[in-house]
Amino acid sequence: MIAPKTATVRVDLPGRAYDIHVGAGLVAQAGHxxxxxxxxxxxxxxxxxTVAQAHLAALEAGLAAQSxxxxxxxxxxxxxxxxxxxxxxxTEWLIESRVERGDLVVAFGGGVIGDLAGxxxxxxxxGIRFVQMPTSLLAQVDSSVGGKTGINTAQGKxxxxxxxxxxxxxxxxxxLDTLPEREFLSGYGEVVKYGLLxxxxxxxxxxxxxxxxxxxxxxxxLEAVRRSCExxxxxxxxxxxxxxxRALLNLGHTFCHALEAATGYSDRLKHGEGVAIGCAxxxxxxxxxxxxxxxxxxxxxxxxxxxGMRAELxxxxxxxxSAESLLALMGQDKKVKDGKLRFVLARxxxxxxxxxxxxxxxxxxxxxxxxxx
Ligand SMILES: O=C(O)C(=O)C[C@@H](O)[C@H](O)[C@H](O)COP(=O)(O)O
Numbered sequence: 001m002i003a004p005k006t007a008t009v010r011v012d013l014p015g016r017a018y019d020i021h022v023g024a025g026l027v028a029q030a031g032h033x034x035x036x037x038x039x040x041x042x043x044x045x046x047x048x049x050t051v052a053q054a055h056l057a058a059l060e061a062g063l064a065a066q067s068x069x070x071x072x073x074x075x076x077x078x079x080x081x082x083x084x085x086x087x088x089x090x091t092e093w094l095i096e097s098r099v100e101r102g103d104l105v106v107a108f109g110g111g112v113i114g115d116l117a118g119x120x121x122x123x124x125x126x127g128i129r130f131v132q133m134p135t136s137l138l139a140q141v142d143s144s145v146g147g148k149t150g151i152n153t154a155q156g157k158x159x160x161x162x163x164x165x166x167x168x169x170x171x172x173x174x175x176l177d178t179l180p181e182r183e184f185l186s187g188y189g190e191v192v193k194y195g196l197l198x199x200x201x202x203x204x205x206x207x208x209x210x211x212x213x214x215x216x217x218x219x220x221x222l223e224a225v226r227r228s229c230e231x232x233x234x235x236x237x238x239x240x241x242x243x244x245x246r247a248l249l250n251l252g253h254t255f256c257h258a259l260e261a262a263t264g265y266s267d268r269l270k271h272g273e274g275v276a277i278g279c280a281x282x283x284x285x286x287x288x289x290x291x292x293x294x295x296x297x298x299x300x301x302x303x304x305x306x307x308g309m310r311a312e313l314x315x316x317x318x319x320x321x322s323a324e325s326l327l328a329l330m331g332q333d334k335k336v337k338d339g340k341l342r343f344v345l346a347r348x349x350x351x352x353x354x355x356x357x358x359x360x361x362x363x364x365x366x367x368x369x370x371x372x373x
Contacts, residue, residue: 031066137187252278
């Protein structure tokens with residue numbers, strides 16, 4: 001038998017280093033990867049109802065193959081679970097299930113489950129180790145890596161949380177085969193973000209290979225997940241707690257978080273869809289301020305269109321608040337410093353930077369143009 005291809009990326013943080021394994025079939029091999037990390041053969045799995053129905057039995061079998069017992073809790077799927085209620089349920093379940101500090105919590109799901117389970121693991125018994133097993137493209141390329149955990153609050157996205165690094169990430173690209181196309185493309189918004197923020201060569205590779213990736217090519221998917229994780233790991237190793245460079249990973253997110261708040265974290269706009277629109281708007285803003293050539297936003301939009309993705313506010317179904325109200329929502333952004341908004345802008349594709357030197361009128365006019373039509 002030919003061994004399936006896998007790649008490993010190391011997140012080399014002092015005292016908290018961990019591996020990200022990317023490959024097909026990692027769910028079946030979960031026991032093999034988790035066994036050396038366990039003090040006793042028992043794990044607690046936090047997942048959602050959709051993932052549990054599709055993949056939990058396979059994960060339990062992969063763990064049982066190494067005689068690891070699993071208890072599990074499946075929460076409702078969707079962004080609404082990333083809430084105080086969801087956090088209370090997950091944390092109290094861990095405590096009721098007698099999960100000890102020396103045990104492992106397994107976050108088995110997309111970004112919502114990864115962020116929520118990581119936060120619950122960070123606070124239950126003041127900190128339990130956890131493993132990320134991301135099941136969506138978005139979680140595989142982004143949210144499972146780097147230790148940002150948290151929930152949304154009434155005031156906005158991810159406003160309560162903790163930095164809590166996982167001890168291992170297992171990204172099984174075979175799981176992407178069952179993702180609905182909309183879900184896959186939402187994750188692709190984060191993949192494009194990496195090319196746009198720091199690697200023009202990767203963006204060019206996506207321009208060529210994006211459609212293959214969307215259509216299910218395993219090798220192309222593995223490479224996109226590997227390169228995204230590698231780029232994220234490099235940034236996280238330089239700046240774990242976002243004092244500087246890590247804010248680059250927020251390209252598109254200042255717009256996205258305001259749009260998610262404005263659409264009530266509903267199915268009208270998925271996170272990665274908002275990131276893709278936010279990236280297009282960040283390039284518009286950069287061009288409008290004379291920071292990058294006018295052709296760059298058009299190139300970003302052309303690629304999103306090739307992939308069948310939205311790039312404008314007017315593409316979001318239903319009404320949106322005014323540009324001024326969206327700007328006010330951005331005031332809750334975690335990058336705000338001394339009361340001033342900071343944006344991730346770009347000098348070119350692959351050359352992002354952070355600046356607070358952005359006139360509000362320019363933001364309003366970019367938002368208004370994107371909404372009109
Ligand atoms: O890991 C990071 O750092 C990121 O900014 C990655 C983002 O893509 C991700 O959505 C993150 O959760 C957003 O972080 P936030 O601090 O802006 O809420």
